[in-house]
Amino acid sequence: MAEEPRIINTFQQRRQLEEALATLAATHAEAELVDQVRAIADRFSAELLVAAVQRNLGTTSSQVRGGIGHLCALLPPELIVPPLRAVVADRQHAPLQRTTAALILERYLGETVSPALMGDLAGSDDAAFQSLLEAIEEGRTNRHVLLEYVTQMAEHPVDVAFMVLGLLDRLAPADRVELLRLIAQDQRHQVARVAVERLAMLAAAEAGEAAHRALYVLAQTLSPTLAELCERSLRKLQFTGRRFQPPDPAGWHALLSAADTGGFATLWFVHDVTDPAREDGALLAFVLAPADGVLQFSGVETMEQTQLPSHGKVGDLVNFDNGGGKPALLLQIPFDVGRALVSRTLDAWWARDAQADLPGEYKLYNDLLWQFAPAEMPESLAPFLAEEITTGLEQPDVAALEAAAGALIEHPIFAGWVGWATAVWSTLQPARSGDSTVNTAALTGVVLREIDGLPNRSLLQTTMAGALRLQALWLALHSEEEMAGHAALLARWMTALPVRKNPLLAGLLHAGLERTLHS
DSSP states (O other): OTHHHHHHHHHHHHHHHHHHHHGGGGOOSHHHHHHHHHHHHHHSOHHHHHHHHHHTTTOSOHHHHHHHHHHHHHSOHHHHHHHHHHHHHOTTSOHHHHHHHHHIIIIISOOOOOGGGGGGGTTOOHHHHHHHHHHHHHHTTOTHHHHHHHHHHHTSOHHHHHHHHHHHTTSOHHHHHHHHHHHTTOSSHHHHHHHHHHHHHHHHSSSTHHHHHHHHHHHTTSOHHHHHHHHHHHHHHHHTTOOOOOOOOTTEEEEEOOOOTTSOEEEEEEEOOSOTTTTOEEEEEEEEETTTTEEEEEEEEEEOGGGSOOOOOTTOEEEEOOSSSSOEEEEEEOHHHHHHHHHHHHHHHHHHOTTOOOOHHHHHHHHHHHSSSOOOOOTTTHHHHSOOOOOTTOOOOHHHHHHHHHHHHTSGGGHHHHHHHHHHHHHHOOSOTTOTTOOHHHHHHHHHHHHHTSTTHHHHHHHHHHHHHHHHHHHHHTTOHHHHHHHHHHHHHTTTSOGGGOHHHHHHHHHHHHHHHTO
16 A cells, blocks of 8 residues: 555556647747756656657657757766657657657767668658757747757758758748748758748749748848849749738837947847737847948847836937846937848858858848848948048147047046956056056056067957947937047058057056045
8 A cells, every 4th residue: 555655646647648749739939948858857857757748759849849859968877878768769659759859869879870870751741840840830829849840950961951942842832931031041052042942932922921021031141142043033023023011110119328448349130029918029139340241140029018127218218227227328220220230241241151050049030120222321330330441641630639538538438447457456466456556557568569579469459440330320310429530530440550558457456446446
């Protein structure tokens, strides 16, 4: 009789575990999925989890498949690897179970699966088509599933991508478009090109508007070669009387942070909730360096209005608590100015590497940004971002440069720059706090001469010049024309002056040293 309570308890735990795994199907964001999986791993024993993984290898939910993959990564390899290998090798199991087990072994556990174990599935696409159908079905309510599907596809050889493209032909035209848009952003140009061509055929035939929209979006974000292919297709459609009509960007607004010394700024695009019951607010968050073509991204399109920054007028400053402990100070800017900044960053991104892989969530959500008419930087603002350099015959106005540097160092948006200089001194430890005998001018001069002799000195100057141009744009958008002019002037001379004669660097280091000595 002593065994009976234990058996009942095990049965109850198994049922609770199955219920917990089932909730993963409704999870939208990858980070949320990982958190849920960790909670499950903490709650149940390893033995129960291994058994649950084996029972769920044939799940029809790609989200649950991803969840059990993350779960396997948290289990001891000696417990989970052997049963997964056994499933792969056992031809009595369904193809979907075997392919899922192989995927987990390779993707989540870093194990190698011999092709011989899966050889009997060669030439059969039943499991692959079933997986595709499941992704399409779940993608109707959670399109993040489609991104996960394409991301997994990209980890396999190009033959797999072409197989998927072939399987898509079995689907209804409307069901192909979103996956084709994502595949068109594949890092492998031969794959992306075929996806663009398929979209062009759909736009000219059955799928019409949805495929037309996808081509229009891709033309604004793909590498130049692929973008030109999209544009040619759009021109052909125009010849037949089909022209895409961009929607009105009503409800969208943009916010920009000040730039740091590395030229990075935060740029948010926000779409207000239109239906509170659906929680359809969107936040597209970039961290970008337009001069260097660096782009990071995260996005959410299922937010409540209370989670979003307020929609003010252009030029307003917004303090927004994003839960990170320190409120973000952002400037309300014109929506198209923000999009033009992203477009410039993409130009630099592709110039640096025409086969660079864009951030995954950017691929998914960029249709929200580029469905509108192309954005151009206004003529009044474009000069602030121009990479203007001095001529060898031109002499600097030292007094003007020193005055500009002094004014900017006192401005609130350069507080982080002073913090950077303070960090430089904290590594050098020039003196104890409060030491009045330190010759700050002499020490600053020594450090400037040291920087001047560094092999990567020009990189520092170029990066800071780009950062100053971005600061100039921010100041101009905040209607601080004089300060914007100061930043533009210093950006122009940043790479031309020796570091030891640069008044901004000297002023920053001096301010940082003063803060270090008196902190």
